[in-house]
């Protein structure tokens with residue numbers, strides 16, 4: 239009888255994948271190095287870390303087997319390629335590098351777009367004054383996040399983060415370069431820390447960009463079973479906003495929650511001071527949301543123009559001239575008024591240009 243086993247792909251290594259078995263085999267074997275059968279290859283499906291698979295042709299002595307089936311995925315992240323992610327942790331620091339609120343919004347929106355719960359971590363909490371950290375935690379609460387301040391160097395908040403993450407599932411960590419993601423992963427994942435040894439932070443980043451993603455078990459919080467797996471990868475470093483401007487509001491929790499209780503007067507409301515808007519203008523991310531929205535709208539317009547260039551032109555006496563989308567005309571008038579509102583109310587925050595790193 240052919241013996242088949244189920245397991246989870248925890249790493250890809252050249253043409254092999256390492257599968258953690260749901261139940262240990264003879265002699266307590268927990269992992270098998272598996273090849274992929276051509277049948278799977280022909281179906282066009284690429285196995286990713288985080289995939290649940292079935293293996294057969296098991297050679298317990300050599301610790302080898304072959305993947306014969308892939309279970310349906312719940313979710314698939316493309317950068318990094320990780321299937322079945324159940325939580326995303328966004329890490330930023332207040333200083334070194336200075337927190338850029340717009341960049342943080344982009345990271346949060348990208349994380350929210352996965353549809354799984356998002357945790358927000360303020361790293362290097364040992365550096366800024368405690369009041370600054372507290373003020374930011376309160377500010378982030380109005381954005382809809384119970385953020386956690388941590389310091390990998392001093393140890394603050396690490397056990398709290400471990401407890402928050404100690405639930406079954408796969409966790410992906412993302413955030414700008416240099417905010418302390420590798421240090422945090424090393425503090426949380428003893429198996430990873432062992433492998434990295436005494437390599438400096440800078441080299442660890444290089445290592446991340448050259449290696450495949452791998453899942454490491456989170457050492458459990460006291461009294462909890464070891465269930466969470468964390469992807470050893472800094473995740474998406476260049477956050478992309480959604481292509482559809484209408485989808486942006488659902489990626490801002492404070493907007494999502496308000497709109498679940500109350501609707502704006504117009505269904506295509508931009509929540510930027512529009513008449514009858516349920517959000518009004520008195521919310522912390524009003525200007526930041528506006529900035530993200532304008533960027534998404536411009537990208538959508540650009541995409542529309544490049545799909546059908548002729549649609550953007552109209553015949554005039556002297557030849558062709560650009561045609562203004564009636565919706566856009568409305569947007570641009572509103573926008574100039576909002577700009578004044580924002581300047582007058584002091585909401586227009588000093589924002590640095592969009593993220594250009596890595």
Ligand code: GDP
Pocket residue numbers: 361362363364365388389390391392414415416417418419420421422439440442443472
């Ligand atoms: P990554 O690029 O996000 O992975 O960041 P690293 O973990 O490589 O850290 C970048 C730099 O920040 C390194 O020089 C770390 O020593 C430093 N760093 C990381 N965590 C902390 C912390 O909790 N406190 C302080 N003061 N520095 C930290």
Ligand code: ZN
Pocket residue numbers: 502507508509510512514515516517
């Ligand atoms: Zn609105």
